[in-house]
Amino acid sequence: MSETRSYKAQKLVERLQVKVNRQIMLSLEACVHCGLCTDQCHYVLSNPGDVTYAPAYKADRIRKLFKAHIDWTGKTLPWWVGAKSVYTDQELEDLKDTVFGKCTNCRRCSLNCPMGVDMAVFNRMARGLLVHVGVMPEGVAVVAKDQWEIGNQMGVLKEDYLETLTWMEEELQSEYNDHSIRIPIDKMDADVVYSINPREAKYDPRTIAEAAAIFHFAGENWTMPSQGWDMTNFGLFNGDDELGGAVGGRLYDAVERLRGKKLVISECGHGFRSTRCEAPNWGKRDVAFPMESAVITMLGYIKQGRIQVDKSKNSEPVTYHDSCNNARSCGMTEEPRELLNLVCSDFREMHPNRAENFCCTGGGGAMSMTEYAPRRLKSARIKADQLKATGAKIVVTSCHNCVDGLFDLIKHYKLDMQVKLLVNLVASALVVPERPSRKMRPLEGYKILVIDDEPDIRVYLGKIFKDQGCLVTEAPDANQGMRAIKADRPDLVTLDLILPYMTGEKLYWELRKDQKTADLPVVIVSGYAAVDSPRIDFFGFLAEKRLPQPNGFLEKPVDPEKLIETVRAVLLEKA
Amino acid sequence: MELDTTSPLLHFAEDKLQIFALSFKALVYILKIRWILKFPAGKDRQAPGGSPDTSAQKGAIHSLFNIALPWEMASTRQHPFFYVQFVIFHIGVAASILMSLLIPYVPEWIAGRAAVVALQSIFAAAFLVGLVRMARRLTDPYIRGISTPDDYFSLALLVVWLGFSFLAAPNDRQSGEWPLLAYFFLTAFFLVYVPFSKISHYLFYPFARWYLGRTLGHRGVYPVKSGARA
Known part of the structure; x- marks a missing residue:
């Protein structure tokens, strides 16, 4: 008796033939059902007795399909090797429940398989097959659409x-x-x-x-x-x-x-x-x-000594959670620890750790699949136990998904902990270098060209710069400005956008196009944008005109201190 | 000169039948390897990453020998008894295959008492491990949940075969040929059946581990850092 296949199931089967590459095929063939992966999965450890969470069991939901359509023996004697195709939309929903709802693709089972079966890779492939026929959790669909x-x-x-x-x-x-x-x-x-x-x-x-x-x-x-x-x-x-x-x-x-x-x-x-x-x-x-x-x-x-940190600023006990993707798929395990030891005074290792760490349970897109939240939080028990055992007050991670996953489980299991990223700790340990004294004239000797069609503005800006020891030249329009630049290249140009004959925008574009002036520092000083959100309007204007970002932007009326700070920052950066 | 009293059936079973079975297996394996290679291999375009003291090649080689490093994976570290079973069982299978080549062509190599006792000890241990594994497969709900008829049959076949390997090891034709006949017919069946069953996992093993190790080595994950030990 031949079963008829739903449209979606048929499309999924067709897609399967295209998506299986050598690595996936080998992972699907090599499993010997030894079960060594079973207790390496956080879902199994947190849900003892439920076979459907076992990695090999979950993998077999996909392996059955592969056996039924691609494997020799499976095509000939399907019942003998457990081959089974999909026929109905309900079967696709069941597969969705497994590959999205019971696995975070954390790759812990892959690293613990003696045969080298990389289950996370073909679980991802199975997700892709389902997505291809529109079967996925709602949250996944929404996020993918946004992206x-x-x-x-x-x-x-x-x-x-x-x-x-x-x-x-x-x-x-x-x-x-x-x-x-x-x-x-x-x-x-x-x-x-x-x-x-x-x-x-x-x-x-x-x-x-x-x-x-x-x-x-x-x-x-x-x-x-x-x-x-x-x-x-x-x-x-x-x-x-x-x-x-x-x-x-x-x-x-x-x-x-x-x-x-x-x-x-x-x-x-x-x-x-x-x-x-x-x-x-x-x-x-x-x-x-x-x-x-x-x-x-x-x-x-x-x-390299480019920033100074003081680890005593982070004195609370800290532990580190390795993100699965960083540790098991990108080999980044030592650098975060090295960094933590430089910025924290009480770092405590979590066990197991590095590539053997347990998933935060929020990975694999789990945070966007609200229908599986109760399951996710239940399976987080193993992670909660791990965190608790460290006695740390702060769990640091290097992953925003983990931050959300850990935050949720800390709340659920009522742990007295905070979640932080490494950047939070590095920033709080920063020793801010002393700024140069304002009594100095830091712009002394710099040649600055002020291009503005309003004489008052030219005088005003020129005076501020001269007070700082700058050598100031002025130009009332873009053509004269260009000539001045070519005659004696200044160290920096302040440029108004609305100018007679040729606009400031055009002049700026010309400067950037010309190899000789492409790196000439330009600070736009303009009253172009709306008053309530000048920077937004200005950057929108740049994007619309496809103009590169200038070295600085100031809205008129110009605050003298801000002008000096901006120009000084640009010149220091260039130096 | 000693008179050869071996029956024509045993001669056939230990010689021509084995050659046929081995040839068949080799042919199917050649086809299988061709089949494996037909699938396009995924590439790693990205620059190497992670730990600088490893590479794709180092990772692949490490991965290939991972099975001999039980301390490397939490799964084998936490289940040492299972790992010991694995070693005994596979040594038993390898010894039995070797014996099927030694008995017909160089029987004197395993004619001594010590050799027979050594072989029988290996087979007995592997046989017992096979029984333990069968019991596990039948009683552990996790393992039962993933077992197929092929899993049960393959294990049962190996257990029975190891039992007959034990009986055939003395190669005592004078006391009766049936243990040898059963052993060689089972060996032939085993050889023909293997390529279609999960027992052929060893054909996939080097490929699967190579590619996993290559990928993870390229990313600096393999070999896994020692600090990872739980």
């Missing part, structure tokens, strides 16, 4: 992202009373292009400010892209290689567009893994620039 359409997995709009960066920049300037601290956006030729998790922009912007402070005090030449900034990648979770390749590609495009020398990825296990290790393969793209985790960047700053 396809809006460009980031939390649907953060560009305006909100830029506004958050501006807000954080202002907060930092106010906190450190230093207007030279900036969050540069779309700066060309930066040594570091910094990418973040949209969770930071939406829920935890303080981490952006902390990273910015660290970059600033390290004297880094860095920037953040105005588009293609999301380093997370839901393609890893939903098994969609096309999405994974596209999302990674946007970030790689951003770095190439800005001619950045290195991509630094903020703390996020799956984001780091996807961007650093997977997206080049999903997108079949060779990436020429280096990529590293912010953990390694921060550690480098301390080791």
